Amino acid sequence: MSKYLKTIVFAFVVCAVADPTLADKLGLGRAALPAEVAAWDLDINALGEGLPSGSGDALVGEEIFSEKCAACHGDFAEGIDNWPKLAGGVDTLDHEDPLKTVGSYWPYLTTAYDYIKRSMPYGNAGSLTDDEVYAIVAYILYSNDLIEDDFVLSDENFLAFEMPNAKGFVVDDRETTEYAIWSDVPCMKNCKDTVEITMRALVLDVTPDQVGVFTTDVVAGVVEEVLEPEVESPTLDLKLVADGEKVFKKCKSCHQVGDRAKNKSGPILNGVLNYAAGSVEGFRYSRAMKAVAEGGLIWTSEELVAFLAKPKTYLKGTKMSFGGLRKEVDQIAVIEYLKTFSR
């Protein structure tokens, strides 16, 4: 080996150690194909990198929002129950219980596009077209009184839009504001003159009932075992029930079943089969549903199948913002599953 070659080899070794990108590789994995990267690399950062071309306005956005988002976020993006409120709250951040919404809190509009495109609608993530997302984002801005309803939001003007709270964030400063003052040698004796109880959790009484939490076999007789075997009705098709349970995943974000079921954005579905429509206590039905309920509609298998197939065609004005179960086998299976929950 010539002296010259040795030098080259030496230089290469030094490089390999110093540069992590040239570290020993194991040759594991395979190169990702461009189509694969394109399918998964959908994030859009605060600089707008990744924004697809497209556009939409609040008028179009309102229609889409009403159909696909309003069941949880409310018709005016005001939020239903515990679901996120997307509008309002400007100038409340320094008040007691600030209202943090897209309009009042979010520093970047790109975050809204990124999140809605990838993770919404809840239960059907990633199903919106690029233009639909632009329209929905426009509607949320409109709901926050930040644009007019005919303003066309697009990839061209998206970054020019400054959010009201864009300058409302500072990078973690605990090192100076907290760590510096909480590092003294701690007091061990006579640290304060008096100690008073200033607040008690039991007064609030918001802790969940903890059935069973205190039971251990140390305290004899406290554990009362109630292990009743589950009784399945012999008329049920268990295979169909299992299939229906899977189909019901599509319904779960709005409807609950079982002993602990509560009304969510949709009513409890315990015992719905052959029961009067619009009769679940405490649920606020649409006008359309109230009308057919007064008309004496009973949820027979036939009526349920028709409703589930095309909700908005079956009952114009229903609050149920669900596209429908197209397959007959799914409709039948989910009804069989619902039979297992009685009122």
Next chain:
Amino acid sequence: MSKNNPFKQSRRSFLSGSVVVGVGAMASGSVRAQTADPLITEPQEWVQSFGDGVDATPYGLPIKYEGGVVRRNVEWLTADQVSSINFTPIHALDGTITPQGCAFERHHSGAIDLSKKNYRLMINGLVDTPLVFTYEDLERFPRENHIYFCECAANTGMEWAGAQLNGVQFTHGMIHNMEYTGVPLRLLLEEAGYDTTGKWVFVEGADASSNGRSIPMDKALDDVLVAFKANGEALRKEHGYPVRLVVPGWEGNMWVKWIRRIEVTNSPVESREETSKYTDTLSDGVSRKWTWAMDAKSVVTSPSPQAPIRHGSGPLVVTGLAWSGHGRITRVDVSKDGGKTWETARLAKPGERMALTRFYLDINWDGSEMLLQSRAMDENGYVQPTKTQLRDVRGLNSIYHNNCIQTWWVRENGEAENVEVS
């Protein structure tokens, strides 16, 4: 379809029952037994015949008497169960390792069913070669074992404005501590040939929420693990099976479950989870972001509201947990009088980096009321603050990163309550 709860004992009926038991126990504590204990003098069924054979439970679960030691949730906290959280029963655990089966869960769109066969991990962005790994590929990298705590940034968050939830499971149970087996993220980045100008990695999960987060490259290269085992066995579905990210000492939201993509980038994405959530709004309306490391914190787990003293006065084990996202716990002090006087507790083992540390204070309880507190210190000299100290700096509107000193008011009958003190 509903499961019958085997423990249909209401809390109220237990509490009334416990007083009777407590008094009985107190009376007999140091007194000589008057009658022979039939458990000793009478032949018992388990002494004469057989127990279960092997394979009665191919994968064992806790015995029925421990059926109350389970994760629990607070329904009013969230709109929906699939985007929600539950709590580890830390009042009933000891040592430091959290069994997977009762370790808290936090999902943003439910725990998904993803098999090893269907698992793919992509590394792309500023790399020489974007790569795709299968689960089997990951198992061929050199791997490491580390014990780390994972604490949700919202742990104790409901207590900011005042004492709310009466149980350490609910006030401090968004935490677990497991031994992880996995591949250092650094090795995967090197395999793809990452560009050293890239300052961040963006990580996301395979679930519908994707829960994307930006992590500074320094941390990614330091100690982040791409983990596939916890406490020796595969991750549970609810903790990200088959593969999750482990980000030692940093808020749980960054520990992306079902991790499917890691992108080397020049700037942070500023995703929903790192702007609208997990940021701390101060009293002047300005919010802190990128508050990733979890500051030193501790809590007495027993006695506590869910773990009252039942044996009356005399020897009492006061115990709890301490942890710091900045390193090792070096000391824990305990106060019985609401912070007037403190004594240093015994650490079961020397503190380990970014892992739970168990502490004990063995006392002779005189049966009088106590205002129990604990105060952790870490290797950087940081001292866990009181709630008042925290509020003085951050105000009342914060939610996340509440590491204040907790107070339990232990009554003469042994019952304990979550309180705030002056």
